[in-house]
Amino acid sequence: MKQSKRFFMIPYFIWIGLFVIAPLVLILYQSLTNTQHQFTLQNYATYGTSTTYLHMSLNSLWYAFLITAITLLISYPAAYFLSKLKHQQLWLLLIILPTWINLLLKAYAFIGLLSRTGSVNQFLTFVGIGPQQLLFSDASFLLVATYIEIPFMILPIYNAIVELNPALINASRDLGATNWQTFRRVIFPLTISGVKAGVQAVFIPSLSLFMLTRLIGGNRVITLGTAIEEHFMTTMNWGMGSTIGVVLIVMMFIIMALTNDRRKKRREVNDDEEN
Amino acid sequence: MAAPIIELQGITKTYDDGFTALSNINMTIEPGKFYSLLGPSGSGKTTILRLIAGFTNASSGAILFEGQKINDLPANQRKVNTVFQNYALFPHLDVFENVAFGLNLQKRPKAEIKKRVLDALKLVQLPGYANREISELSGGQQQRVAIARAIVNEPKVLLLDEPLSALDMKLRQDMQYELRELQQRLKITFIFVTHDQEEALAMSDEIFVVNDGKILQSGTPVDIYDEPINHFVANFIGESNILPGEMLADYQVEFVGKTFECADAGMKPNEKVEVVLRPEDLDVTTAEQGKLVVTVDTQLFRGDHFEIIGIDDDGNEWLIHSTNPVRGGKHIGLTFEPEDIHVMRFGEKEADFDARLEQYEED
Amino acid sequence: MKKIKFSSVYLVLVFIILYIPIFYLIFYSFNQGGNMNHFTGFTWAHYQELFSDKRMLVIVLDTFLIAILSSLFATIIGTFGALGIAGRKSQRTKSALLTLNNVLMVSPDVIIGASFLILFSALGIGLGFGSVLLSHIAFSIPIVVLLVLPKVNELDPALLNAAQDLGATNWQTFSRVIVPYITPGIFSGFFMAFTYSLDDFAVTFFVTGNGFTTLSVEIYSRARQGISLEINALSAVMFLFSLLLVVGYYFVNRYSHSRRQKQRRHAKSEVTLS
Structure with missing residues (x-):
């Protein structure tokens, strides 16, 4: 049995080697080469000294933070109210359904909604504000990104709230x-794990939404993702693209470390002590 | 004596981390009898069962089935079946499919499978439950399905791993009767693992008392109850008053500062021993007539008897079962017969113990 | 009572926001006009175009x-x-x-x-x-x-x-x-x-x-x-x-669940009939 089990696991291990470890190694290796395939630290030096790159990175972080914060602000109450409803499974399905619509289609919808003669501007004209330049602005990027990420924030928070033992709330009362x-003292602290999971699910992708910056942000907003895409697909400077990629990976690990469940760790420590 | 169906010879089981679960286990199982492996949790009794079933391997020693060594025979080829502690019924199959599982694997004809499954369900008193889902059954019904699933394969030995532990008290007692009856009807060997001494005493032809990976004592329920080999067995099986004593001579033992006539012999003069007096063997009488005098401390009504705790002048606690109540604070006398006194030697091995008992019982 | 109302309003708003862009897209897919601004009349033309593309x-x-x-x-x-x-x-x-x-x-x-x-x-x-x-x-x-x-x-x-x-x-x-x-x-x-x-x-x-x-x-x-x-x-x-x-x-999911239920009911009627 053991041998046959090993045999069946071979594809999985090949996958880990080829598509998990190798790409990480390769992107690191690529970041250390220049366009002539020579080993160099030049890319990192460029990144570290160029105000453009640093500014872009900070900008990207700032936008990701804004998207995450706004999404959280909208999603927590929504998840909380959702957990009080009848027919929760149905409502939950309705939250999930939009995530199955292709992201590009949703972005495309906003191109229509926000365009100069689009419905939102018609409405603004109607109430007397007059048409505004909505598309290709920072705000439109924030709006669409938030729209796309909301379900991914609601779901983990909802799960955490549902898991909460109702007796605890009664006890508190x-x-x-x-x-x-x-x-403040019972529900929020006990659902913080859901919030953290939601932040993880939203923040990291928000650093790399290059298609939205192209379609909605009109290249006014440049995220790390946009820069990587540009270096790989347009300027063909894979070395620099990989360098930014490594920066993005490092940021990802920092976010994960910050949002990892501390309680879990504490529990592990306790287990060790017992043993 | 019939040829043994299962023999364990010098079985030792040591885990990778150095923990010894079983050391030098020797057992002989005869066909058609009801055996119990009795011991506290962690004693190794379930490990013995798993060894026989083939779910785990012995580190050393031999397991014989009808004289053949089966150490390396995988579980699916052994002619034993198991009733698992939490039943281990397949949740994705219904009752019929669960019971038919083994027969389906043997590729029996459909008609035969149907007949045997329905017969087995009838035997465990679940006729008409064939198409129920497992999740719809109560604990007791799941228990019966688990038994049916095992016996439908007509094993020569049925292994039962604490099968009654998840049931409530009343159901447990009913199942004790049923299991015993089933065993006598099928005339196959049952090996029953339990930590419940009452269960073991009620059902078994023979009991193995297991602790710390060793078999401490084996014998009929009456033998073990009446002649526990040591402190652990006396304490674990039934309730006991256990006191330090000294064997003055054959049939003469001293404890609580008094000398009593007893039924034990074959020990060294003035050997330090332990003395067991069962609470139901102590009779309450007046303080003047008692062999011992105690002051009644507490008294609880247990339904069929009163449980009295008395304290003697030396401060020893005495547990007494009496059909009549006494008043608290009162001095009472306790009497008992010489054969009610069970004397235990320290560290006596079972073989020596049996030999000594045989020797003076012949007198 | 007031609180329940607030939560309902809030949720309805969230759902509206989630679905507006989607229905907006679908709505204008039937538009005779060539854009997503003014609905000038109903047509299947864009679907015909899609399926012949x-x-x-x-x-x-x-x-x-x-x-x-x-x-x-x-x-x-x-x-x-x-x-x-x-x-x-x-x-x-x-x-x-x-x-x-x-x-x-x-x-x-x-x-x-x-x-x-x-x-x-x-x-x-x-x-x-x-x-x-x-x-x-x-x-x-x-x-x-x-x-x-x-x-x-x-x-x-x-x-x-x-x-x-x-x-x-x-x-x-x-x-x-x-x-x-x-x-x-x-x-x-x-x-x-x-x-x-x-x-x-x-x-x-x-x-x-x-x-x-x-x-x-x-x-x-x-x-x-x-x-x-x-x-x-x-x-x-x-x-x-x-x-x-x-x-x-x-x-x-429901079917695989109810299939068993049905079987059981079937079996039950068998038992009661016999």
Whole structure:
């Protein structure tokens, strides 16, 4: 059995080697070469000294932060209210359904909605504000990115809220806490793991939404993802593209380290002590 | 004595981390009998069962099935079947499919499978449940399906791993009767693992008391109850008053500062021993007539008897089962017969113990 | 009472925001006018245009072929991967394997796309159908593992012992106990892999050459050129398809559940009749 099991696992291990480890090694290796395939640290030097790159990175981080914050602000109450509804499975399905519509189609819808003569501007004209340049602005990028990420934030938070033992809320009320106190001292701390999972699910992709910056942001917003895409697909400077890629990977690990469940770690430590 | 169906010879089981689960286990299992492996959790009793079933391997020693060594025979080729602790019924199959699982693997004809499955369900008193889902059954019904699934394959030995532990008290007692009856009807060997001494005493032809990976004592329920080999067995099986004592001579033992006549012999003069007095062997009488005098401390009504705790002048606690109540704070006398006193030697091996008992019982 | 109202209003708003762009697209797919601004009259013309667009139909077929093939391979490889991970005794090996498994789950699409592009060029694999298929298999495997693994972990080892005890060989234990037990996990794994593949844009964008295109990439390049109501029609069709998928998935789940119920009722009536 053991041998046959090993045999069946071979494709999986090949996958790990070829599509998990090798790409990471290759992107690191590529970042250390120039266009003439020579070993060099030049890309990192360029990145570290160029105000354009640093500014772009900070900008990308800032936008990712904004997208995450706005999404969280909208999603937490939505998830909370959702958990109080009847027929939750149906409503949940309705939250998930838009995520199955191709992202490009949703972006395309906003091109129509936000265009100079689009419905939003018609509405603005109607209420007397007059048409505005909506498309190809920072705000439109934020709006569309937030729109796309909302379901990915609602779901983990919803799951965390549903897992919450209702007896704890009753206990808190029983001990004299008001609704707000119960929320602040019991519900929120216990659902923070869902928030962290949501932040992870939203923040990292937000660093790399290059198609939105192209279609909606009109190249006014440049994210790390946009820069990578440009270096790989347009200027063909794979070395520099990989360097930015490595920066993005490092940021990803930082975010994951920050949002990893601390409680879990503490539990592991306790286990060790018991053993 | 019939030829043994299963023999364990010098079985030792050591895990990779150095933990010894079983050391030098020797057992002889005869066909058609009901055996219990009785011991506290972690004693190794389930490991013995898993060895016989083939789910785990012995580090050394031999397992014989009808005289053939089966150490390396995989579980699916052994002529034993198991009733698992939490039943291990396949949740994706219904009752019929669960019971038919083994027969389907043997590629029996459809009609035969149907007949045998329905017969087995009838035998465990679940006729008409064939097409139920497992999740729809109560614990007791799942238990019966698990038994049917095992016996439908007509094993020569049925292994039962604490099968009653998940049931409530009343159901457990009913199942004890049923299992015993089933075993007598099928005339196959049952090896029953339990930590419940009452269960073992009620059902078994023979009990193996297991602790710390060793078999401490084996014998009929009456033998083990009446003549526990040591402190552990006396304590684990039934309730006991266990006191330090000294064997003055054959049939004469001293404890709590008094000398009593007893039924034990074959020990060294003045050997330090332990003395067991079962609570139901102690009779309450007046303080003047008692061989011992205790002061009643607490008394609980247990339904069929009163459980009295008395304290003697030396401060020893005495557990007494009495059909009549006594008042607290009162001095009472306790009497008992010489054969009610069970004397245990320290560190006596089972073989020596049996030999000694045989020797003076012949007198 | 007031609070309930607020929460309902809030949720309704969220749902409206989530669905406005989608229905907006679908609505204008029936517009006689050529844009998404003024609805001038009802027409099926854009759908006719879509269904007679040979290039688009080939792309749709290619997209589905990639989705089906990649999710099939990913499901097989991922299921064995999950079984293998669960079978590891050492906790450290397990978590190391899981970490490696999850790398592609948390990596941004751009990184996956770029690094796969480097990989394919390093291996000398030409860009096109093959590279896209390989990439889709690769990024779908971890989600299959993550969906199958809980079912494998849930599997009581006593069930495997029970199968052996009843005479099952290793293969029979695998096919008759393990696989049926973890089937719901395999099923959702396949399903998720399928939707991942249909949805993907960024990775495909990097690893597809000039000769091969999927729907997402095609929409991207057309959207960059501006509004075309043929895309609206396409999005309406895709929305309908997603809806069908959801409903189908829901009913398949329900069906496998109710099939047993029905059997039981049938059996019951048999018993009462006899």
